[in-house]
Amino acid sequence: MTTAIEIKNVSKWFGDFKALDDVSLTTSQGEKVVICGPSGSGKSTLVRCINRLEIHQKGTIKVRGIELTDHDSSVSEIRSEVGMVFQQFNLFPHLTVLQNLTLGPTKALGLSQKDANERAFKLLERVRIPEQANKKPGHLSGGQQQRVAIARSLCMEPKIMLFDEPTSALDPEMISEVLDVIVDLANEGMTMVVVTHEMGFARKVADRMVFMDEGKIIEMGKPKDFFDSPKTERCKLFLNQILQH
Amino acid sequence: MKKHFLILVFLLIFLSGCSSQPGAWGWYVIDPTTKGGYNNVMFLLSGFSATIQLSLLAAFFSIILGLVVALPGMSSNYWVRLPSRTYIEFIRAVPLLPMMFWIFYGLPVILKSMGLNIPIDPFWGAVVTLAISDSAFTAEIYRAGIQSIHKGQREAAQTIGLTSFQTMRYVILPQAIKRILPPLANQFIYIVKMSAFASVIGMQELMRRANEVVVSEYRPLEVYTFLIFEYLILVLIISQAVRWLERKMGSDESRG
Ligand SMILES: Nc1ncnc2c1ncn2[C@@H]1O[C@H](COP(=O)(O)OP(=O)(O)O)[C@@H](O)[C@H]1O
Ligand SMILES: [Mg+2]
Numbered sequence: 001m002t003t004a005i006e007i008k009n010v011s012k013w014f015g016d017f018k019a020l021d022d023v024s025l026t027t028s029q030g031e032k033v034v035i036c037g038p039s040g041s042g043k044s045t046l047v048r049c050i051n052r053l054e055i056h057q058k059g060t061i062k063v064r065g066i067e068l069t070d071h072d073s074s075v076s077e078i079r080s081e082v083g084m085v086f087q088q089f090n091l092f093p094h095l096t097v098l099q100n101l102t103l104g105p106t107k108a109l110g111l112s113q114k115d116a117n118e119r120a121f122k123l124l125e126r127v128r129i130p131e132q133a134n135k136k137p138g139h140l141s142g143g144q145q146q147r148v149a150i151a152r153s154l155c156m157e158p159k160i161m162l163f164d165e166p167t168s169a170l171d172p173e174m175i176s177e178v179l180d181v182i183v184d185l186a187n188e189g190m191t192m193v194v195v196t197h198e199m200g201f202a203r204k205v206a207d208r209m210v211f212m213d214e215g216k217i218i219e220m221g222k223p224k225d226f227f228d229s230p231k232t233e234r235c236k237l238f239l240n241q242i243l244q245h
Numbered sequence: 246m247k248k249h250f251l252i253l254v255f256l257l258i259f260l261s262g263c264s265s266q267p268g269a270w271g272w273y274v275i276d277p278t279t280k281g282g283y284n285n286v287m288f289l290l291s292g293f294s295a296t297i298q299l300s301l302l303a304a305f306f307s308i309i310l311g312l313v314v315a316l317p318g319m320s321s322n323y324w325v326r327l328p329s330r331t332y333i334e335f336i337r338a339v340p341l342l343p344m345m346f347w348i349f350y351g352l353p354v355i356l357k358s359m360g361l362n363i364p365i366d367p368f369w370g371a372v373v374t375l376a377i378s379d380s381a382f383t384a385e386i387y388r389a390g391i392q393s394i395h396k397g398q399r400e401a402a403q404t405i406g407l408t409s410f411q412t413m414r415y416v417i418l419p420q421a422i423k424r425i426l427p428p429l430a431n432q433f434i435y436i437v438k439m440s441a442f443a444s445v446i447g448m449q450e451l452m453r454r455a456n457e458v459v460v461s462e463y464r465p466l467e468v469y470t471f472l473i474f475e476y477l478i479l480v481l482i483i484s485q486a487v488r489w490l491e492r493k494m495g496s497d498e499s500r501g
Contacts, residue, residue, distance in 0.1 A: 053400050080406050090401035094419045103415060104405030149401075156405055 001028040003065070004160055004191045005050060010059035012045055012215075019045045020056065021215035027208075029159075032192045034202040034223075037212035038238060043195045046212070047162050050193065051082045064159060080108070083153030087165040089145045091137035097124070097148050098133040101155045109156065116155075123151040127181050143174030147181055154185075161185065163194040197242055203227065211235045249481055253474070274464040275471050285458050289471060292451035296479070299368065299450060300437045303375035307436070308429065310376060311383025316413070319388060329384070336381035341442055345374040349446045371443035379436055383429060390425035391417055423494040430487040434480050441476075451475050 005027045012020040019042045027033050035043050048054040049061060052068055052075050061068045063078045092100050101120035105111040111119070124130040127147035129140075137145050146166055153161060163182065167175045179201045186192060186205040196202060202209060202223065209226035211219040211234075219226070219235045230236045275289070276282035318329030349370035356363050365373075394417050402412040444453035455472040459465045 051404060053403065076406065076408075079404060082404070084401075084404040086397060086401065088397055090395075090397035092398065092401070092416055092420075103402075104407065107411050107415065108406030108408075152401075152405060 003027070004029045004031065004063070005193070006060075006062040007046075007050070008060045008062075010046075010049065010056045010061060012042075012049060012054060012056045012058075019215050020049070022059070023215070023217055024059075025210065025217060025220075027191065027193065029191055030189050031207045032186050032194065032205050033208050033210060034206040035193065035195045035210045035212060036197055036199075036202070036238070036242070037218075041212040042215040043212055044164050045215075047084075047164050047193060047195055050162060051079055051084055053084075080156065081159045082162060083156060083158035083160070084162045085146070085149050085153055085164065085166050087168050089137070089142075089149045089169070091145055091149055091152070093136065093138055096134050096136055097129075097140070100137065100148060101152050104152070104156050119155055120151070123154050124148075126154075126184070127151045128177075141174060142170045143177045146170065146174075146178045150178075150181055150185075160191045160193070163192065163196065165195050165197070167196065167198060199227070199239075199242060211238065213238075253477070270467060271464050272467055274458070274462045274467050285462070285468075286471075289451070289454050289458060289468070289475070292449065292454035293475070293479075295368075295448060295450040296437065296440050296452075299371055299375070299440045299443060299448065300433065302372045303379065303436050303440070304433050306372065306376035307379040307383050307432075310380035312387055314380060315384040315387035315391070318384060319391060333381045333384055336377060339378070341374065341378050341439055342445065344378055345371065345442055345446060348374050348377075367443065367446045367448040370446055371440065371448050375436055375439055375443075378439070379432060382432055382435075386425055386428045386432065387421075389428075390421040393424055394420050427487060427491040427494060430483070430490055434483050434487075437479055437483065438476065 003026060005025070007023060007025045010020055010023045011018065021042075023042075023046060025033070025046075035046070037043055045054055049056045049068075050063065056068075064081055066074055066077055068074060068078060092103070095103065098117065098120055101123065102111075102113065102116035105116040105119060106113055121130060121133065124133055127150055129144055129147055132140055132144060132148070137148060140148065146169075150166075166182065167178050170178065175198065179198060182192075182194070183201070183205055192205075194202075194205075206223045209219075209221060209223050210217055211226070211230075211232075213234055219230060219232050221231075226235075227239065230239060273279060273282055275286050277286050314329050314332055316329075317325045318333065320326045349365055349367070353363070353365050391413075398416055398420065399412055402416040403409075407415065440450060441452040443450055444456060447453070451472060455468050459468045462468065
């Protein structure tokens with residue numbers, strides 16, 4: 001089994017505040033890891049460290065064998081392998097959906113506009129919104145915007161996908177259309193790290209569950225064990241709260 | 246705008262009414278129905294071309310220089326940021342007139358000592374001074390506009406592999422431009438007004454022409470009143486254009 005992401009004893013501070021406290025987590029290729037935990041527990045920070053949107057101060061992070069260091073080359077190498085989907089979509093509002101998708105391939109990968117368009121339309125079909133290609137993101141619903149954001153990441157043909165609460169900013173009726181796309185992606189064998197509180201989804205796709213609190217990984221395990229018999233009190237409490245909703 | 250022009254017209258009528266009272270006003274100096282008055286008016290009006298050329302060129306260079314200064318000024322690296330911040334603080338602190346004298350009379354001395362025989366004429370001396378002096382303000386306008394773009398935009402651009410230059414060029418600037426252009430255009434009004442200082446190094450623009458007519462006719466009140474209206478009209482036209490631009494940018498934004 002090949003290692004995809006290797007996080008070893010990573011700590012991160014914002015000023016005096018310790019957001020990540022000696023976190024270690026190794027995932028293998030094709031594995032789907034779902035991270036949950038209360039708000040402020042460091043889930044976003046951990047995921048953002050993996051593609052260096054945040055810089056960790058202690059420990060090591062390796063992505064597909066490349067260690068994240070201050071060297072720009074290692075950062076750009078990892079960014080080309082790792083896609084990311086944000087809670088707030090972060091689509092480019094001044095560009096059309098199609099242009100959102102082709103910007104990366106044409107500018108960063110050097111594809112011709114024609115090839116990039118072709119690739120983009122394939123992905124828009126995959127996320128089921130080819131008819132929106134020439135609209136600006138502001139004219140789409142939240143669920144459509146998030147699917148465009150997923151397609152935009154996939155356009156770079158990443159080997160690993162990171163999702164940071166991809167459905168938390170969505171109206172309830174739009175959550176499933178986005179989760180369905182992510183499930184498809186999981187079934188195709190994509191390596192994924194997903195931060196989410198959608199436990200039904202987690203049961204379906206997760207190979208491994210991770211529970212975080214106060215910057216630490218508190219509990220980690222197979223979904224069945226994790227949901228049916230959590231070992232720690234904190235995790236039990238959290239799951240009870242979440243599942244009541 | 247109509248209101249402004251109405252007030253202008255009333256003011257003119259009022260002022261010309263004063264001319265019938267002996268002693269106070271002598272509008273004959275700019276009365277276009279007389280030969281002398283006509284010549285004076287044409288002489289005064291001919292300053293427009295230099296003032297406008299001067300202002301446009303200075304604004305052009307200031308817009309470029311401002312961006313060149315602003316970009317490193319937003320770096321997260323202190324040593325990259327430092328020169329730009331220093332430049333902005335320094336240039337903002339120096340009054341325009343001393344800077345103009347320094348560039349017109351002082352800079353050629355430095356250039357000569359370096360073996361460069363580049364003469365600085367009043368026109369380019371004024372353009373360079375106005376551009377440099379204004380660039381500190383344009384740089385701050387760029388910074389405000391760029392920093393108003395949500396940081397998620399930069400992060401999204403980074404995660405699809407864009408370099409920081411590409412991020413700026415394709416993602417940040419196209420969005421920031423809507424918030425940059427109106428204040429930038431507004432800044433043009435300051436350049437037009439400051440261009441009057443070019444008269445002291447011999448640039449034949451509106452101010453200088455007015456001075457020359459005053460010296461030969463001894464009618465400062467009438468000539469300077471005329472001069473003020475010349476600037477007023479110029480500025481009113483620009484501010485009208487700025488408002489049009491603001492409306493256009495604003496409506497673009499709401500359309501997403
Ligand atoms: N840029 C930042 N500066 C200061 N504190 C931050 C920053 N980002 C996150 N934090 C803090 O770090 C902690 C963990 O944040 P985060 O990783 O976003 O948590 P989660 O995603 O689990 O809700 C929070 O207490 C948050 O306030
Ligand atoms: Mg978060």
